[in-house]
Amino acid sequence: MTDTLDIGVLGYRFMGKAHANALARLPMFFPDAPAVNRRVLIGRDEAALADATEQLGFDGYSTDWETAIDEVDAFYNLGPNAIHREPSIAALDADTAVLCEKPLARTLDDAAAMRDAAARSDAVAGCAFNYRFVPAIQYAKALIDDGELGEIRQVRGRYLQDWLLDPDAPWSWRLSEEVAGSGALGDLGAHTIDLIRFLVGERAGPITRLSGQLQTFVDERPDPDGQPGETREVTVDDAFTAQLAFENGAVGTLEASRFAAGHKNDHAVEIHGSEGSLAFSLERLNELEVLGPDDRGYQTVLVTDESDPYVDHWWPPGHVLGWEHTFVHENYEFLSAVAGDGSFRPSFEDAYRVQRVLDAVERSHDAGEWVSLD
Amino acid sequence: MTDTLDIGVLGYRFMGKAHANALARLPMFFPDAPAVNRRVLIGRDEAALADATEQLGFDGYSTDWETAIDEVDAFYNLGPNAIHREPSIAALDADTAVLCEKPLARTLDDAAAMRDAAARSDAVAGCAFNYRFVPAIQYAKALIDDGELGEIRQVRGRYLQDWLLDPDAPWSWRLSEEVAGSGALGDLGAHTIDLIRFLVGERAGPITRLSGQLQTFVDERPDPDGQPGETREVTVDDAFTAQLAFENGAVGTLEASRFAAGHKNDHAVEIHGSEGSLAFSLERLNELEVLGPDDRGYQTVLVTDESDPYVDHWWPPGHVLGWEHTFVHENYEFLSAVAGDGSFRPSFEDAYRVQRVLDAVERSHDAGEWVSLD
Amino acid sequence: MTDTLDIGVLGYRFMGKAHANALARLPMFFPDAPAVNRRVLIGRDEAALADATEQLGFDGYSTDWETAIDEVDAFYNLGPNAIHREPSIAALDADTAVLCEKPLARTLDDAAAMRDAAARSDAVAGCAFNYRFVPAIQYAKALIDDGELGEIRQVRGRYLQDWLLDPDAPWSWRLSEEVAGSGALGDLGAHTIDLIRFLVGERAGPITRLSGQLQTFVDERPDPDGQPGETREVTVDDAFTAQLAFENGAVGTLEASRFAAGHKNDHAVEIHGSEGSLAFSLERLNELEVLGPDDRGYQTVLVTDESDPYVDHWWPPGHVLGWEHTFVHENYEFLSAVAGDGSFRPSFEDAYRVQRVLDAVERSHDAGEWVSLD
């Protein structure tokens, strides 16, 4: 395919910048990626949108996503979770490819509808679980698939942040059940669930049962749009825990928190198999701790060799990558799928399966008992 | 009290050696400890017992605990869990002090009977949860009690070993429900539960509810006493997981495994509070990771200063202690209590409360639902 | 200043890509940076140059630097060390700003001539010691300048790579004294010397005396341009060591190697003062180990807060940066100086002073004695 892909992006803040940057960097580092045109930036606040359009290098902007999705080859849905469903389905129904930020939806119902739309559309539908695209994670996946860890026995995932530690940190949409669906669970836990599915799904099979717990430590917070002293209710979890059982008999624990003092973005996964173990933390994303069958201790592997996934596109060994590079890899894969054979993962189907786990955690919490995922 | 305490010790293998060593080292390092006499070593295999008696420095040995407990001031019950109950109660009823290895008992019923015996006896009754006596743990407890971490929010405990990873590792009594009660849960998890109670019990209150999961990865193992090819059934868990809820709203996760490749004795506790965090692992037992209210990152504190708990008895700063020193501290405290005012913790009451948690994990596993600990 | 700066870049491989990327990223992340135009890419191999021109986003290319330097506002000299001198001086004499890769020159004489050219020119002359622009390093510098470490006592620098470990790794210009000047010393040690000057120069004063040692482990290597079996002589050091004495009485050690098995790009600096210590390694470039006056252990600080140097231009806390971001910061500062008040450091004067240290290491090695740097 030689034509340029026109991209429309809904959302111009954190995620908008992350994806715009990824798009901008492809030509220099992934010359075989499809050419892209940052065509239209979509939002509601026209003044902010105009500024962002210039800074992020888009041709123009729109406040009308319904029109925009018809004008582009790929639609990036980076808005709050509550608006994932409608525009994504509309785009897919118009055979416009969609890359939707995670979690896929606010509710399992929404996710199911989106999954169905993807199934009936010819367009590519991807969910932006970017941590699959960390070189160290792809290297870990290859080790596991090659049997280096043997049979998977135990999995431990956690995603720790601390930005809500201060009880006076302001309310935002991320704290609203109505907009976000859930809190640490959907925002952070979704990442971990996708990572675990990606890493051990083939070896351990799906999560078949789980038990979950949600907790909110601070129930209301200052309303940034209100009068001084006014507060809004926090209607989502500040932290969650879960226990997992996998099809092959493996067991696991999950955890996320926005109250873990000292942890800024500590997304960690640890896996034990019958032959070895591995451990990863996003705060040291260039490293993988690996214990193979012949090792006496974990090797601290700097995953920056030319032979490591994606690394040959960047710099020589030891010249570490950052968080944002995961978006470049993700966009490269997504756009290559759009321009090519149409296969991209994590798909909406993958993301729907993650959403089922999120939903099961909530149901288990409410019921006080284990929930089956059959 | 100036008299020498006569000590009788049931058990002469791993734990017997650990406690005999502790007793032997007290005079040089804790000159204010009561004088002790290693009077009698108790067991069943007379030949092995005779050898151990000499090597561990006891006056003599006995195969009859019933007689022995009357001849000593303190009785150390270091046998398999199934024989904790009867001799310990007999000793306490004879007003002989008892130090019993952990977990307190094979079942909650046994533990309750032992707790009751302790309550009606004038003798000191202690349970040997030795990790309370790691200087770094006592330092951690002081920090928490002083409010350095603020209100406790999250607790994470895990105890990882890998000695059963090989499916041909032989069967032993530790794999028998009848003798041990449980597997990783009681052997390892009991330590973690005691540690968590010790560290956050005052701030977070007791564990009020929990959900648990047990798993056995290898169901039968070679019988070391059988014919070649003969196996015995494994009737306990190889690994467990749990979720905890504390009285003050804190949440937590627990885990233990004998299948965690690469982890030999990795007993780790991590605690997050509203003001700070801390982390500890037994494999680096001289260190405590501490994040206080004014810190930007965890401090790696080598807890070997003269001002640190017990350290002034040993060596100058930076001259690290080992695992066995926890037994010296524990014996020092226990024997001081026996010779003095009679107060020692962890008491049988403490250990009974740990046993309730163990029991609740099993009940939760069986029921597939949360269990209340009110 | 509203005009766009035209940039000419000599060199299109590793460093060419690193700087081209930096230039490309400025508008999105440093909107207050001067606008730049990647005008001309300069080299000798026309075919390779044409490809690079397209990939790196330049308007065109040239094989004639003499003409090119007159057509641009800033000239980036990223060629091998031996060609730093002539074009840089020519550019400065034409009042074209120069950013020259490190080390400044092949020899001290060359460096002196370049420094003199910078002194007599009105144009900005900078040397691309990019590690000054790591946020953690700038944070470290602020701590030292604020007196957090007290009086500087000891400094330890090392730069470890292992790409020459294989004796059959091919010969390249970096192994030629004629082209590179020196080996690990100039390529790696120059970075460390600049970093140490930057960090402790104000507190500890200059290095006043040193003793150095050079070593070449493999004397000849396969000639990639020769017949099979043909080799070329390695005429530079594979590793060096040095001892330093500073004006204020502080002492230090320096080391670099291309033979340190397992170390890909381990550029580490450790500093001890009368009140505290700090440690940094490039392989974990988002982290700084800091021990302040009130700390019991080093804090592992993730230097990714909004208040940390340059971080507010990028991503939220905990979203780590990579190696290449140092070039963006460096280019931002350099171009701002070109467009603005003309002050940029590290200047040619700074780089000349680094070169004096390199030269002194070689002289000390030859003489077998300490060398004064007065």
Place this chain on the structure above:
Amino acid sequence: MTDTLDIGVLGYRFMGKAHANALARLPMFFPDAPAVNRRVLIGRDEAALADATEQLGFDGYSTDWETAIDEVDAFYNLGPNAIHREPSIAALDADTAVLCEKPLARTLDDAAAMRDAAARSDAVAGCAFNYRFVPAIQYAKALIDDGELGEIRQVRGRYLQDWLLDPDAPWSWRLSEEVAGSGALGDLGAHTIDLIRFLVGERAGPITRLSGQLQTFVDERPDPDGQPGETREVTVDDAFTAQLAFENGAVGTLEASRFAAGHKNDHAVEIHGSEGSLAFSLERLNELEVLGPDDRGYQTVLVTDESDPYVDHWWPPGHVLGWEHTFVHENYEFLSAVAGDGSFRPSFEDAYRVQRVLDAVERSHDAGEWVSLD
């Protein structure tokens, strides 16, 4: 030999306690060690000596070493460096075995005389460089001897403490050239030099040339025996640095300090070979960082397996040892040599060769040039 060895120990403070403890622990953990009798403790201050005699478990004490050395089978010389020479030589001349604390002597002349006395005596003469007896170090030595690291290229040793950081820390004999000979150099550096000789001596050959630097940061300190405000001069180094060249072409650096804020007892050695690397720090003495030929990163090996040196005498895997255990191993080897075939290393010859390096560092410092050790 079946008889009990009578031991006389000169010195009853830090080192006296460390060795007395080692002697006391042998029977329980090293049953094949010769039986020993703590016969006589030797010193000058009779009151302190009497107390120590009781606490450390000696039969009696003496203020007259000349008599004592004739009454014992082995004489432990644990006094300040200045009194190593005379009693050690007298003991050896009386064919009494000697274990002398490190460094061997105050001066090279003294060391030579002691080495000569050992050579002419039939008695065993050992120097107590205890860090050879860390299991991880012996494991490292075996790896190096087995060629796991290939040809040795680079060695890095450092011993960092911080107990003199406070300028008001009191004067002691360790700060007196007359009593101690040197400061950080002889007290700490001697350990590192012995360790490096032990680890790489066979592969890399001896140190053939070196360059050294001594520095004293605080020239006088409060005299603990003087009037308030009175000070005594510090006549030794607070820190030293050195560069090394080995016979096989390997190069190295050495460093020690009593001013390294935050480092309590950080004795670290790092070695790079043509096939691999390893790293050790005393503050984590149960661990060895190992990078073998097939490894991508350093393995963090917990050297506590049954198959590891000395470990089978102690506890199961993962039950870590402490600093003091090195003394038990050392005493086991020394006493086995005394009772057996008479071979013990580090010998006085070994210690003399360490002293030559110490002396060379001082000579190099004075001369400002490299010193040959041929």
